[in-house]
Amino acid sequence: MERFELIAPCHFGLEAVMKREILDLGYEVSQVEDGRVTFIGDAEAVCRANIFLRTTERILLKVGSFKAETFEELFQGTRAIPWEQYIPRDGKFWVAKASSIKSRLFSPSDIQSIMKKAMVERMKGAYGITWFPEDGASYPLRVFLYKDVVTVAMDTSGDSLHKRGYRTLTSKAPITETLAAALLMLTPWKPDRILVDPFCGSGTLLIEAAQKAMNIAPGLKRRFAAERYSFVPAAIWAEQRQKALADSKLDVGFEAFGYDIDPAAVALANANAKLAGMEKRCHFEVADVADFAARSEAIVLTNPPYGERMSTIEGAAKLARTLGQQMEAHPCAGVYAITADMDFEHHYGKRANKRRKMYNGMIPCQLYMYYNAPKFENRPAKPMPKSGFDGKRTQPGHTGRFEKK
Numbered sequence: 001m002e003r004f005e006l007i008a009p010c011h012f013g014l015e016a017v018m019k020r021e022i023l024d025l026g027y028e029v030s031q032v033e034d035g036r037v038t039f040i041g042d043a044e045a046v047c048r049a050n051i052f053l054r055t056t057e058r059i060l061l062k063v064g065s066f067k068a069e070t071f072e073e074l075f076q077g078t079r080a081i082p083w084e085q086y087i088p089r090d091g092k093f094w095v096a097k098a099s100s101i102k103s104r105l106f107s108p109s110d111i112q113s114i115m116k117k118a119m120v121e122r123m124k125g126a127y128g129i130t131w132f133p134e135d136g137a138s139y140p141l142r143v144f145l146y147k148d149v150v151t152v153a154m155d156t157s158g159d160s161l162h163k164r165g166y167r168t169l170t171s172k173a174p175i176t177e178t179l180a181a182a183l184l185m186l187t188p189w190k191p192d193r194i195l196v197d198p199f200c201g202s203g204t205l206l207i208e209a210a211q212k213a214m215n216i217a218p219g220l221k222r223r224f225a226a227e228r229y230s231f232v233p234a235a236i237w238a239e240q241r242q243k244a245l246a247d248s249k250l251d252v253g254f255e256a257f258g259y260d261i262d263p264a265a266v267a268l269a270n271a272n273a274k275l276a277g278m279e280k281r282c283h284f285e286v287a288d289v290a291d292f293a294a295r296s297e298a299i300v301l302t303n304p305p306y307g308e309r310m311s312t313i314e315g316a317a318k319l320a321r322t323l324g325q326q327m328e329a330h331p332c333a334g335v336y337a338i339t340a341d342m343d344f345e346h347h348y349g350k351r352a353n354k355r356r357k358m359y360n361g362m363i364p365c366q367l368y369m370y371y372n373a374p375k376f377e378n379r380p381a382k383p384m385p386k387s388g389f390d391g392k393r394t395q396p397g398h399t400g401r402f403e404k405k
Helices: 015-025 043-052 071-079 108-127 177-185 204-213 234-247 263-275 313-329 344-348
Strands: 004-009 028-033 036-041 060-067 092-101 138-146 149-155 195-197 256-260 282-286 299-302 334-339 354-360 363-370
Touching: 004 043, 015 028, 015 036, 015 043, 015 177, 036 043, 043 234, 060 071, 071 108, 071 149, 092 108, 108 138, 177 204, 177 334, 177 354, 195 204, 204 256, 204 263, 204 282, 204 299, 256 263, 263 282, 313 334, 313 344, 334 344, 344 363
Parallel strands: 092 138, 195 256, 195 299, 256 282, 299 334
Antiparallel strands: 004 036, 004 060, 028 036, 060 149, 138 149, 334 363, 354 363
């Protein structure tokens, strides 16, 4: 079976996490760059990477690379790629995105237009026709220019892979599913550990944790552009989906608890959990962080409100300070907070044991890791009681604040 160079873009700062995922899937990593990891695989790898990888934004199939300092060189380099090996005569093809860094050619729209013309010229000669209906399968392309070297890749995913197929509505400034999955991999959390988020928003962190705990493949419920490509047989997709179903562990005793002071956000979180089939594993309720106290064996993973989610910086600082005070009063197995607030440690009231730089989209963030926790017996997590506090579920008709003991 033919082997390809496959490119997996990821959030800046999470390349090592992405590399580990690819290696665990059984493929050879050939290059790690800022924001992407390249690996070698066949048609089955295209399918498996799309279905099973949790932290990549999409899977790109590299079709060519060349140097171009002028638009003429860009045209000729693009024309030299054997497009007829990938795109049929009725295929719909276009350059969906072009980016340029430290290159003489820098206009995305011009790059897209010239490359489209070059592709048409190549395929005219290959198919002996002058007009293409473009009413068949879609073949979106992504182009990167770095120091005048052009890398051309076919997008096998279509919609970004953070679209798992369950989240239709979001709260302000949401964490993407791919970033949430990566954050989980940077913590010591395991499926038998309680996970709590005191600023749950639309619930992404906990829903991703539930799916990972149950080993549910992130791409199981969605479709991909490459499903209509002739060089990735339909039988492979069917086989890998069956494997994903067989590998699911639906009987895992995992539960997660999320809280937010915004009733609309909690409603969204509950709706998303239901759409994902995780409503029995992820419990969301309205509550104030001023009354938050996780159980001693729990791990807290959260994205405290900042920027778009807060009207003032002072408000965000107050929430971070309140969280720090609550965690000081009620220590747990670890606190992991991702935020764009560069003064988070000052507001929280304690220096992190470790910090990790990363990006949420184009927003620079840091993951603050606090893991100086009291020792506890490492035992399977037990379901939360239905009443009481310290991360426990509130009673029906509760006012929305945690109960203190």
